[in-house]
Each structure stands twice: as structure tokens, then as C-alpha cells.
Amino acid sequence: MTERDDPTQLLSKAQRQAVRQLLRIAPVADELGARFEGAGHELALVGGSVRDALLDRLGHDLDFTTSARPEDTKRLLAGWADSVWDVGRAYGTIGGTKDGFHIEITTYRADSYEQESRKPAVAYGDSIADDLVRRDFTVNAMAVMLPGHEFVDPHQGLVDLGRQTIRTPGTPQQSFSDDPLRMMRAARFAAQLGFEVADEVVSAMGTMAERIDIVSAERVRDELSKMLLAADPRAGLTLLVDTGLAARVLPELPALRLEIDEHHRHKDVYEHSLTVLEQAIELEERLPGDGPDLVIRLAALLHDIGKPKTRRFETRGGVSFYHHDVVGAKLARKRLTALRYPTAVVNSVTELTRLHLRFHGYGSGEWTDSAVRRYVRDAGEELARLHVLTRADCTTRNRRKAQALQRSYDSLEERIERLAEEEELASIRPDLDGNQIMRILGIAPGPVVGRAYQHLLEVRLDRGGLDEDEARDELLKWWAEQPESAS
Template sequence: MLRRAGGPRLGGTRLGAVPWCVVTEPKEATDVLSKAQRQAVRQLLRIAPVADELGARFRAAGHELALVGGSVRDALLDRLGQDLDFTTSAHPEQTKRLLSGWADNIWDVGQKFGTIGAHKDGFQIEITTYRADSYDGTTRKPAVEYGTSITDDLVRRDFTVNAMAVLLPGREFVDPHGGLADLGRKVIRTPGTPQRSFSDDPLRMLRAARFASQLDFAVAPEVVAAMSDMAERIDIVSAERVRDELSKLVLSPRPRTGLTLLVDTGLAERVLPELPALRLEIDEHHRHKDVYEHSLTVLEQAIELEDRLPGGGPDLVTRLAALLHDIGKPRTRRFESGGGVSFHHHDVVGAKMARKRLTALRYPSAVVDSVALLTQLHLRFHGYGGGEWTDSAVRRYVRDAGDELARLHVLTRADCTTRNRRKAQALQRSYDSLEDRIARLAEEEELAAIRPDLDGNQIMSILGIPPGPVVGRAYRHLLEVRLDHGVLDEEAARAELLRWWSEQPESSA
């Protein structure tokens, strides 16, 4: 596909030194590739002080070094960050010696896999020895074998757009599998057959869906077919690895693309079965919205609202809650007389299901707790109506949401997918009203830190009792009073405590 101008066919060219020559590409693809090539030159010039100096050190020692994989892809897409991936003919101990005295610091936690890491001038660098791994088919963990050439290394990589390299310090581009052309066509393909690739490492099937969402690329038909045929292979992958890929997909700019691919190929049935289960059969007599499409739309709308969150987006908890908020509907669906459909308590059921699935995927307990809480609370607002809630009800809404209030605001707003413009505007106005009331009460009462008007020490002093369960009961009673009536001064709070105490059996003991 690519030639060095004026030289023999190499499967590459020299970046920034001689022109690119693209052979037999359509004009549209050629235009895209020309832009990518200019972007790559700009990015490589930016990292040149580090990359060229490192390449020169390895060459002087008789070794090859190349920028590789995602770093080359991202350079071509003009999105290269501070993380740089290299591959080399040097073995790990040789790499450590070459980095010693040059890098700001070095780490070798990945040495058994051939990888040495380093920091240099603000860049995080990983250098991995050429690999020619073998797999036994029962695990995705390979028997690590070092390769002898850059072509050995590139053929074992997951996708063609990640199987490109730039040899340093000469900046010669190496692309034996047509990754640059696939980048121009925005297509995900594998260097060899997808069957071989996914048999070696089934996690690559999830990575295909993730890259489709991250890069807005299409997945080649033969790759999709292999994902469908080999979906059960994902069962040998650890829950932690599945979780990491799923999180990256959900946090991508266009998660619908990858999630739809997982559902269509049957992979979701094995890693997140609650999602395809939302594709409820809709019969002509019992009409209800498509819960699966609704959930994906809520996810997209939540992404658009993430700028309302204190830290902005992308936010994993909000996105998972948006995706999973209705997963209780399949288990709670009931057909009513007269053609209606109900999903009573799907919020409670869904919260339990979300907790179980996210725990199985080894998500941190903080993420599990937050998603489960948001799922359980996502219907609460629908009792607000036209603003009929009392201040007490608003306080309880804030108290129950706790630290998740901002996310609950986003989820509740995103959950409106009606095409009825008048209804959508009415819901928007109602939630605006609720947020305004929360803000007013927060200003008046420090709503974010609702607690009783007397603390535990004051309760014990007033009642003359030692620490114990009675103090807790008194505290909870005063909290309910606080929620119902707002802030009390100390005298009123003391009177209410004594009134409550007079009704307790312990008071006469």
C-alpha cells in the first residue's frame, strides 16, 4: 500500500523526511490519509526530543526501537497524549540498562511480560520487547515468547489500526496490515483472521465494540460475524477485565454504538444480560415504549447533561445508572385488563439487580452503592406533580439522595424521552421548580447537611441518660421532626425531645 518515494517497497515511508505515496486508494480515503499523515508529522515533532533521543540510545546499542500501537494511531488522529508506547528488539534487562541514567524514574512491574516503564520530561513511557506469544486456548493469558522482528510483533496485535509502528530515530513508518488505509476508511479489522485473533484473546471482542464507540469506526462484517460465532469464548475472561472494557465503552463519546454491537452479537447476553433482556416483546394489544431503546436514549441524554455535575463528565456512575435504571422492568411487567402494562416496583427490583450485576463485575462498592441508590430513586420525582410536595417531602428527597443528588437531577431529567413536546416541557418546568425549591431550602437551612437540632451529647445531658440505643432513637425522632418542620431553635428542640421522652417506657423506669 505504501512506498518510500524513490526507494524499494517497504510497507512504509519516512515521516517528516520524504512524501507519503498512497497507492490505489479512492480519492476520499486519500484525502483523509493525507490529513492523518500531516497530523502524525505534527505529533511526532512534538514528542521528537524524547522519542528521537530514546531511539538513538537503542540504535547505538544495536537494538531497534519503534513507537507502536495506540500511540501511532492516536498520532495519526491528532490525539496523542503524554503516554507513549514503544516496542523494541532489546530484552527487558537491556531496556532497563538503556533507560538508566536517562529516564527520570523507571519501574519494572510488567517485566515478566516484557514491559519496562519510565517517566521522562512529563511523558509516561512503556517499552515492550517484540512479542510472538502463543495461546493454549483455555485462557487469554499467553505464554510469553519474544519475537525477533517488528513484523512478528505487529501481527499479534488486536486490530490493524493498532498494528502500525514508526521506527526511531529515522521515523520510518511500518504498516504491514493496511492499518493506515483502515484508519482512513474508519474500519476495525484484525491483522489476521478474526477467528484466530479472538480465539487467542477473547477480550478483543469487547475491545472491538469499545473502539467502535471511542473512535466512531465501523466494525468489518467478518469481525462482527466472528464476534457472534465466538461469543461464548468471553466466558474465560476475568470479571475484572470485562469490567474495565465495559467501563471504557460506557465512558466513550458514543456508547450506544458499542453497546448495540454487544447486544446484536450475543456478547451482552454473557457479560451484561440485563441489557438485552430490556428488548421486551411489544404486542399490538398491550402497548408500551421500547425499554431497550429508551434506556440507550436516557444514556445519551444523561451524557448531554453531564456538564451539570460538579466535576463535569464523563461520569461512570451517572452513565451506568442511566443504562441500568429500568432493568427491573422485565421482571415486574404485568398486563392489565383493558390493554395497559404495569411495572410496579421496578425501581426497587432494578436496584437489587444492578447491585448484583455490578458486584459480579467487581465494581468498587462505592460505584455499586451509588448506581443502586440512583436506580431505586429514579421514579421518586414523578410524585412531585405540579409542585404539590410539601417542604418536608423536598427535604426527604434531598436526605435520601445524599451525595448523589446532583447525579439524581441528571438522571431524572434524562429519563424524559417522550416525543410529546408539551409533556416534555411540563416535566422540565416541574423539575426546574423542584431544583429551585431545593436551592431555596438549602440556603435557608443548610439542606445538604440535614441533622437534628440537638446532637447526641445534648440528648444525653437533657435526658440524663448514658450512651445506648435510646439515644439513637431520640436522635432519629429529632431528625424526623427536622425534616417535617425545618430548623428549630434550641428551646423548641429541647421541648420536643422532652415531649417525646415522656411517651417512652424508659422515662418512668
């Protein structure tokens, strides 16, 4: 019997964990609670902080709610916290740090969206009950009053935590009307926590999907990123697609569900893309840095989004997707830009999408030095991610074919490492610079210098490094064939 089958097992474990976590933060939380109590205000640890304490995953970010208005909160933090800021004051939030903890304190809220508004109307509540009923989900609608440690759980969040279920405090319709982004958040929690989303919540997500249109692109982007960086993105993405939300925020994803024609069999591109994402996650340890990599996860998910627009049924029964890498790169750039992703992220994902077939373009794996140099040059700073994406893109069930592809890519990486020891592959340049070109040819700056430079770069890629005399001879040979040389 699992903990989900018998929620009392998880509850008992969660309660013990919560006690341990609350004791850890008590020096800061209780002192802060006493400070607010002394000023005649209520203060409670709330939301994700209580949930994470019960799950034994509480970090150094602490969320509180209070009856105090923002100006009172700021005054009470002054002189006690190590630092204080009020950038969230318009939404009732004052932040600060204390003894290594990041603290955010928000006045009891009762927010809601107007029908066509992209921003919630901020309204303050009068009690902890008002605040909790407006929270997104029951597992986030629990509080611990401070400094007395009274546990407040009017919506059975602890029970839902034991059942590992995502449910709303009130009706899902009311919750999603208050903030439509909560529909995406439900999918994100499914991905992060491995919880099941209650049937009535899923149903409301489907019927209210169009409400997500009023939410700003930045907020949608942040939820999508958190979902992709979670432990099981597939769970959340599947829910978004099944409820119609993905069709509104990332329409390229459900578009990958190409119909299966019994006479034109081909891979299910949607399922393939989710599998590539999962395999890329397994290979992330190959990348520099710690933790999940948003760029490789976005690239894995989007690498084939050009296929629906390029699909062609061949006369002999096959299916082709010629140039889907180029088309997909354009689509990825357009979608990520619309979602307000940083330019660096957009550029990296676009390049990886454009290059994801490059490995297969070199045939059976018998790579020339020239091909290796070009591969490294084209990948540039994305070489490590391109290695991961290319490996993850193999989802064939044919074991022999999969092993052959793996051996071929192993061989390529070995070739890259060997050539890198001999040459500076990551920064390949022609053997002559612009000044040398102009001096040898006796020409002034202009387009011809650029063409000569590009020619020498192609020679460098094909033949490797040349000494100065060889490079000069190659330049003069090229120049003799140019119409400008005769003038």
C-alpha cells in the same frame, strides 16, 4: 462526498497530521531510538500511538515495541529516563517518564490464551512483523521504526484508517483466540472513534462470544468503562448486544429488550435506556469536575434493569413495573460487584438506581418544604447526579408532557437552592444531639436514644429548624408515648 466515501482525503490529512505529531515527540522518541540502536536493538513507535498520531490526537502517552528483552530495556532506560518502573515486566513491559512523556516499551510479543486460561501465555516474538500480526486491529498494527522513521504497515492499517474501518491483521478468529477481550475492544473503538466494524469481525464476535468467559472480570470492567466514557457509547453497546457479548458480560442490558405485545403497549426499555444514557451525557456539564462521569453513565444505562423482573400485565391492558427501582438497585449492586468496580462506584450507582423515581413520587410538582428536605437528605452526595439522571430519564415524545416535567424539575431545583440558603440542607441533623437527649430524658446510651434521635430528625424534616425549647418539648411529648417512660 464524505471522507469515508473517499478515504484518500482522510489519508492525506492523516499523513500531514502524523508528520506534525512525530516532529513534536521527536526529541524524546529519536533519542530513545538512537539509544536502542546503539545497543544493537530495534525500537519502534507502535499501535495506538501511531494511530493517534495519524488522527492528530496523540497525547503524552507513548507506546514502543522493541527486540530487546525486558532486562535490556530497563538497563537502557536507566540513567536516561526521569523515572523507570517494571511492574509490567512479567508481560514484557518496562515503563518510564521522560520530559513529561509517559513511556511504555514492550518486547516483541506473540501472546495467546490457552482454551480455559484467564491469562495470556506471554511469548516473545523475533521481529516487528511477528509483533504486528498479533496486534488486535489493523489500525493498531502500524509502526514507525526509530530513529530512522521508516513507516511499517504490513496489514494496510493506513487504508483501513482512511476507510474508518475496524479489521484484524489476520483472521478475526485467530485474533480473538489470541485474546478474547479484543471482541469488546472492537466495540469500544466503534464507540471511541466512530469507525465501522468489518462484517467478518462482527460475525466472529457473534460465533466466539462465549470465549469472553475466560477473561478476568477486571479486564472486562476496564473495557466496559472505556466504552461508556467514549464519545458514542451507544454504538459500542449496540454491537455488544447484537453479537451476544453483552449477554455474557452485562446480561441485564439485553434483558431490557422486552418483547412488544400488541395488546400491552409500552416503551422499549432497552432503547429508552440507551437514550437516557445519551441525554445524561449531554447534561454532564451540570456536574462538578471535568470530563466524562462514569457513575452517571453507568446509572443512566442501568437505572431500569429491574423492569424485566417486575413487569406485570394489567387486566385493562396496561403494563406495570412496581418497585423496579428497588429491584434494579439490588441487580446493579450485584452486577457491578461481580465486575469488580470500586465500592464507591457500586454504592453511588446503586443509590442513583434506587432513587431515580423519587422525583415522580411527589406528584404534580407542588412540593412542600418537608418533601424537598427529604429529597435532598436521601440523595446526599449524589444530589447533582440525581438531578441529571432524573432530567435524562424523560424520553417522552409528547412535547407538552416533556416541557411540564422540565418546568416541574426546574421548580424543584429552585426550591432546593432557596431552602439551602436558609438551612444546611446537605447536612440536616436533629435540633438536639445524643448527649442532650440523654440528659433531658435521664437515660443511658442505648437503642432508645437512637429512636429519639430519628424522631427528632423526622420532625426537623417536616417542620424545619426548631429552637432548643421547642425541640425539648417535642422530645418530651414523644417520650411520654414510649413504654420505657413508664419504667
